[in-house]
Amino acid sequence: MEFSYEVKDTYAEVKADGRLNMVSAPKLREFVTDVIAGGSNRIVVNLEHTAFMDSSGLGALIGCLKAARQAGGDLRIAAVQPQVNMVLKLTSMDKVLTAYPTAGEAFSND
Amino acid sequence: MTEVLASRSFRGPAAEYAIEAVHNDLDSLWLDVPFVNDIDQMTFTTAVIESASNIVQHAQPAGEREVELGVETTVQPALLQARVSAYHAKPPFGPMEAALPREDAESGRGLALIEALVTTVTFERQDGTNTWVLSRTSSED
Numbered sequence: 001m002e003f004s005y006e007v008k009d010t011y012a013e014v015k016a017d018g019r020l021n022m023v024s025a026p027k028l029r030e031f032v033t034d035v036i037a038g039g040s041n042r043i044v045v046n047l048e049h050t051a052f053m054d055s056s057g058l059g060a061l062i063g064c065l066k067a068a069r070q071a072g073g074d075l076r077i078a079a080v081q082p083q084v085n086m087v088l089k090l091t092s093m094d095k096v097l098t099a100y101p102t103a104g105e106a107f108s109n110d
Numbered sequence: 111m112t113e114v115l116a117s118r119s120f121r122g123p124a125a126e127y128a129i130e131a132v133h134n135d136l137d138s139l140w141l142d143v144p145f146v147n148d149i150d151q152m153t154f155t156t157a158v159i160e161s162a163s164n165i166v167q168h169a170q171p172a173g174e175r176e177v178e179l180g181v182e183t184t185v186q187p188a189l190l191q192a193r194v195s196a197y198h199a200k201p202p203f204g205p206m207e208a209a210l211p212r213e214d215a216e217s218g219r220g221l222a223l224i225e226a227l228v229t230t231v232t233f234e235r236q237d238g239t240n241t242w243v244l245s246r247t248s249s250e251d
Contacts, residue, residue, distance in 0.1 A: 066216075
């Protein structure tokens with residue numbers, strides 16, 4: 001899995017491309033923690049190219065959400081693909097991790 | 111006799127790289143059986159990776175030999191089946207009930223997810239090997 005980020009006007013966009021599984025989940029957590037430590041507490045994780053997520057990956061997103069909120073911000077997800085959407089719904093976490101069609105829309109009403 | 115249309119088999123040390131190898135096996139398996147619909151492919155892949163990850167993360171060696179992961183996946187007409195095994199492992203401990211944890215928990219959703227994804231899950235222990243048998247009856251398009 002490859003991670004990248006870009007600081008926008010009102011948020012930081014993190015891209016996570018590949019499989020978000022038990023191998024990459026700790027790396028996502030570390031990556032997002034570093035972005036938050038760099039001064040961004042409003043995070044959008046763009047999942048457009050995340051083809052797969054398991055419960056470890058979901059746990060990492062929840063950990064990142066908690067870290068963003070502890071820093072006084074929030075974390076939202078965008079461009080969720082079908083397999084990721086299935087995992088979110090089956091675990092009822094779609095109510096906790098708010099999904100937006102695009103990264104640009106995630107914080108557009110705040 | 112049951113007709114096996116396609117299959118894949120993996121066995122190796124229960125380490126992180128095994129998860130990627132099993133996932134690659136599954137991706138190539140689906141290329142052999144394009145008539146298996148996307149939903150079945152997606153759900154079954156997720157269940158198999160969850161089970162294999164559970165072994166890599168939690169299986170404890172029974173003796174001096176390291177735990178090995180085995181995944182045998184078969185596609186039969188209207189049935190997907192995987193035998194996900196931990197070789198040379200202690201019996202699993204802790205609750206095996208599938209209940210979802212609190213919403214802010216960062217782990218503990220794997221078993222519930224597996225049960226939601228497949229038709230049946232059974233557990234066998236024989237000769238120091240723990241095996242989870244995952245079966246999913248193919249859905250119609």
